[in-house]
Amino acid sequence: MSQGTPDRVFSVSEVTGLVKAALEDLFPRLWVEGEISNFHRHQSGHLYFTLKDDKAQLRTVMFRSDARSVAFELKDGLKVLCRGRLSVYEPRGEYQLYAEAVQPKGKGALQLAFEQLKEKLRIEGLFDPARKRKIPLRPGTIGIVTSPTGAALRDILRVLERRHARLGILIHPARVQGEGAADEIAEGIRTLGGLPGVDVLIVGRGGGSIEDLWAFNEEKVARAIAASPVPVISAVGHEVDVTIADFVADLRAPTPSAAAEMVVEKETAFLDRIGHFESTLALRMRYKLRELAAATVHLTQTRAFPNFRLRLLNAAQRVDELETRAWRRMKDEQRALAGVAAGLRLGMEKMGSAMARILRESLACWERLSSALDARSPLAILAKGYALCWDPATRRIIRKAAETRAGAEVMVSFRRGEIACQVRTVDRSATVESRFKETP
C-alpha cells in the first residue's frame, strides 16, 4: 500500500456495512449488564437508553414489539440485564445494542413490576384505608367477575350452597390469565358495578403461579376496582398470594371460598343483630312495665296516699282539688295501662307469654290499689254523711274542741257545700260515743 494512491477506496456506506456485518457475526446474541441512563420512550413506543458502567457506555434501543413484553417500568438508575444483538445504526455510524429482552438485576421482572405499581398506586392514595367501603350487611345481588369454568366460582357456589345462603349471584365471565385477561376483568368490574341491584363484587380466581395471577397485578384491574361504585372483595389465589388488586379492594379475602364465607357471615351477623335488637326491645319494655308497677305502688303507698290524707286533714277546703288531681292521676295511669294492653297485643304475639303476664300483673296491681284508694278516700267518708270542721284562719282541721274557743269562726265542709259557723260554747270533755249511745 503506497502513499497517495490507495489500492482500494471504500465508500462510507461500504465501510459501515462491513463493520456492521463483522459486528453482527461476532455477537449474534449476548447479555449485557449495566445501569440505565438517558432513558427515553419515543411516541412510537420504541425505547432508547444508554447502558453504562463506571468506564463505558453502550447505546441501546428496544423496539416497541419487544418493549411491550416488559412488565416493569424501565427508568434511569435501574440496573438491568439486557439480551440482544449488536449492530450498527448506519445513518449515524453508531454501533448499538438492539435489546430484545430486559430484566432487572437481582430480582424477577414481575417482582419489580409489582413493587413499582404498588408504590405508584400507594402514592396516589389508592390503598388509603379511608377509601375502603363497608361490605353491605345484606347484599341483594353479588356480582362475581371470574372464569365461569374456574375453581374460584365453583368454590364460591359450593360455600353458598353449604350455608344455604339465599342470595342473588350474577357472574360476569372473564378470562383470568393470559393475554387480554386484565382487560376482561376490568370490563367485568365496570359492567357489574354499574348494574342496579348489584351491591358488592367479588373479583378473583383460584390459585396459580405468579404468572397465572398476573392479571390481578395489572394497573387496569387496579383502576377498575378503585373506580367501582360498589364495594369490591378481592379473592385471588391462596392465602399467601397477595396481588395489587388485594391492596385496592375494599376487602381482601384470602381465597374465593373465604370471600363467599364473608358475605354469608354478614347475613348471619345480620340475623343475629335483629335477634339482639328484638330481645333488647322486649327486655326494655318489661323493665318499663315493672317500673310502672313499682311506681304505682310507690305513688299510692308512700307519696300520694299519705299526702292525700295529710293534706285533707290539714286543709279541708282543698278536698275537691285533691280529688281532681288524684283521680286525674289515677285515670292517666289507667289510660296508660290500657294503652299498654293495646300496644302490646302485637308484642305479646311476638314476645310470648312472659310479657303478657307482667302486663296482666301490673293491671291487676293497679286495680287492686285503686279500689283500695277509693275505699279509703275522704270523699267516700264525706259521702257517708260525715263532715270536716276546720279553722279558716289557719286552714287546719279541728280535731278536738280544745283547738277552738267560744266566739271563733269555724268552717264545716260536707260532701257538697260548706257552712261558716261561730262557736257558741266549748265542751272539752264531751265524746261522740256518749252522743250515739242514745241513737237506736
Add this chain to the structure above:
Amino acid sequence: MSAVHFEKAMADLERIVDKLEKGDLPLNESLALFEKGVKLARSLREELAKAEKKVEILLKDEQGGLRREPFEPGEADDEAGSGDEGPSKP
C-alpha cells in the same frame, strides 16, 4: 329490599332500641317505639326469608347487548387455575 334499604332499616331499628334503652320516655312513647321496633325487626326477617338463591351469568349477544341466563356450574377446568385446594405458587 335493596342492600341500602336493609342498612337503613337496621339503623332505624338500632336507633329505636337506643332510645328505649335510655328509658326516660313516657310510657306511651315507649310503647309506640316498641311496637315500631318489633314491626321493623319482623319485616326484616320476612324479607330475608323471602329471598331466594338465584345464580345467573351475564352473556353478550350478537348486538353487543347483555342478557342474563341461569347458570349451572360445570366441572372446573385447569385453564382458570386450580382451586383453593390446589398447589400454591412457589
